[in-house]
Amino acid sequence: MSVDCCSNPSDQRDACGCAIPENTVVTHCPQCNTKGSTVELETVKAMVANLERVQPTSYRFCKSPDCDLVYFAEDLSHHFVEADLRERVHQKHPDDGDILVCYCFQHTPNSIRLEMADGRTDVADRITALTKAGRCACEIRNPQGSCCLGNVCQITRRLVSADNVTH
Numbered sequence: 001m002s003v004d005c006c007s008n009p010s011d012q013r014d015a016c017g018c019a020i021p022e023n024t025v026v027t028h029c030p031q032c033n034t035k036g037s038t039v040e041l042e043t044v045k046a047m048v049a050n051l052e053r054v055q056p057t058s059y060r061f062c063k064s065p066d067c068d069l070v071y072f073a074e075d076l077s078h079h080f081v082e083a084d085l086r087e088r089v090h091q092k093h094p095d096d097g098d099i100l101v102c103y104c105f106q107h108t109p110n111s112i113r114l115e116m117a118d119g120r121t122d123v124a125d126r127i128t129a130l131t132k133a134g135r136c137a138c139e140i141r142n143p144q145g146s147c148c149l150g151n152v153c154q155i156t157r158r159l160v161s162a163d164n165v166t167h
């Protein structure tokens, strides 16, 4: 069978306008070409405001800050931008201190910054403890559908190095 995408009569198109063969799984964001991480359907259902547009299909999450597309179907039949969601997405605004980074326990970059007034915070340890106790709900609360710890640690590291620069 030919894999020449441009000769396929399918009406699905990739970023360059080529037709995509049916049953193709697209792993990269059709808008910015960043590799999308797999995300459970449950997460997409929890995040998208109007479920009439959500299909029982496989979705990926685009974390690029320069792209407003958040979820795309792996068959590229449709996608959702941040305005379609019920939450603002931290990854799309990494420098916005008021957007949640921990969606389960309600931490923002600014709340973490406040905690770090004395140079340190145990926020990551607290999140870890609550998660271990089975009290998180990342798959339905966090737009990325997984634990926020990596993002939280990135923020604390950035705050520490910023602190080192200014003092």
Ligand SMILES: [Zn+2]
Binding pocket: 029, 030, 031, 032, 033, 034, 062, 063, 064, 067, 068, 069
């Ligand atoms: Zn994207």
